[in-house]
Amino acid sequence: MLYRLYFIGKKVVLFRRFFHCCRVLYFVLPGYCFAPPVKSSTFARNENVFCMNKIGAVLCICVLLLSGCGGKDNEFVVEGTINNLGGRPIYAVYSLENGIVVDTLRPQNGFITFKNSASAVIPIQFYYFDKTPLTKIYVQNGDRIELSGDGQDPFGLRVKGSSLNKDLFKFNQENKELLQSWSAERNISASGMRTRRYEQLSKELQGVVAKYVGEHKDSPVSAILLDDYVLGRASDAFCDSLIGLLDDRVLSAPPATALEMYRQFETIQKSDTVLPYLSLTTVADTTELLNPREAQATLLCFWAAETPGTQRYSGFLREIAERYDSLVQVVEISLDRDSAVWKERIESDSAVWTRRWAKGGYLYPGVKELHIQSIPYLLVADSLGRIVARGLSPDSSRVYIERLVTP
Structure with missing residues (x-):
């Protein structure tokens, strides 16, 4: 609060000087510059002084109001009240x-303020006194960002002045419990080996981010979340697929700089990533080679009858098979160790898609090349066999399929 009063006081002093200059000019310049001629010069002067005093009062109020509004176009301003920091910077x-x-930043009754200049959007990372992360915002010139909340509840902080930061903080608040647990384990793991709990929470958080990205493909917040929680932590295939969901406008914006650099690098390094040789067993115990050239797109779903819950994508497979018919070949590949278990499970099903068994399950050479870590596992390839998405949810995989079959 003291800082606010200080800045407001400076502006009032400057305005008083400006107003004094205006009064001096009034006595120097002809009277008609300020008011129409009147019979009595004394009355006119008193009336004009009275009018200027009224105008000055109005302008003074405007100055006070504007002092709380957005910053200048050539700078950004960050301020706010973050309580419960224990008097530490x-x-x-x-x-x-x-x-x-x-x-x-040394809080005065929790109040902090600083400003600088950034022509493009930049991230500002806040740290506690012990150098552990507090929160992060994004700013550029013209922004006036206001933070508020409890310093010991970083994912519950509130923000004003930027729709980008509001959306980012909304994600933090909606997933506060998970983020708090993940952050605590991250700080523990930072001093040595990653804990098993940290790995578990990371996968859970990456799943939440993947769902958000699938629902907000045109939001820069999606790019920020991918950079913060997925890039460099999840598998390359998972990162590639999620980044590919984002709109080009998002990838070309400053918050996605790291993602765009990663994507360009991966494109160069993995330009020849194609489906491996897959000779699969049919229900009739014959073998057939998977040929992606038979359709504009190929959707593969890996699962196992012996693993409960891995057949939950059946509804999605049926939808794609019925909707696109021959445009998309839908193939369900069993990774069961024993084909008898697989056959027993599917014999009563009325599937409208192709069903195959990979002899040897996870040890089948083609499957090993795909580095499948969990099932069910979806993979999308084009007519040349180039893999465009893998490890994503049905909703996100659908986006890639639509791109391949839509002219």
Whole structure:
């Protein structure tokens, strides 16, 4: 609060100087510049002074109001009240064209404020006094960001002044419990080997992010979440597929810079990623070679009858098979160790898609090349056999299929 009063006071002093200059000009310049001629010069002067005093009062109020509004176009302003920090400082770290900036913020009754200039959107990472992460926001020139909340509840903080930050903080609040647990395990793992609990929470969080990305393909928040929680932590195949869901406009924006660099690198390194040789067993115990050229797109679903819950994508397979018919070949591949278990499970089903068994299950050479870590597992390939998506949910896989079959 003291900082607010200080800045408002400075603006009032500057305005008083400006107003004093206007009054001096009034006595120097002809009277008709300020008011129409009247019979009595004394009355006119008193009336004009009275009018200017009224105008000055109105303008003074405007100055006070504007002092709480957005910043200048050539700078950004961050301020707010973050309580319960124990009187210790926090750090704001961000990168500008001339290097990395570290602002040490010493809260006064929880109030912090700082400003700088950034022509493009940049992230600002806040840290506690012990250098553990507090929160992150995104700013650019013209922004005036206001933070508020409990410093010991980083994923419950509130923000004003930016729709991007509002959406990001909304995700934090909706997934606060998971993020708090993940953050605590991350801090523990940072001092040594990653804990098993951290690995479990990371996979759970990546699933939440994948769902968000599938529902918000045109949001820069999706790119931010992928960079924060998926890139460098999940498998390359999973990262590739999720990044591929994002709109080009999102990937070309500053928050997605890291993702775009990763995608370009992966494109160069994995330009020849295609379906491996897959000679699969039919229900009649014959073998058939999977040929992606038979359709515009191929949807593969790996599962196992001996593993409960892995047949839950059947509704999705039926939908794609009935909707696209010959445009998309839908193949369900069993990874059961024994074909008898597989046959027993499917004999009473009325599937409208192709069903095959990979002899040897996970040890089948073609399956090993795909690095399938869990089932059910979806994979989408084009007519040349190039893999375009793998390990995604049905909704996200559907997006890739539509791209391949839509002219």
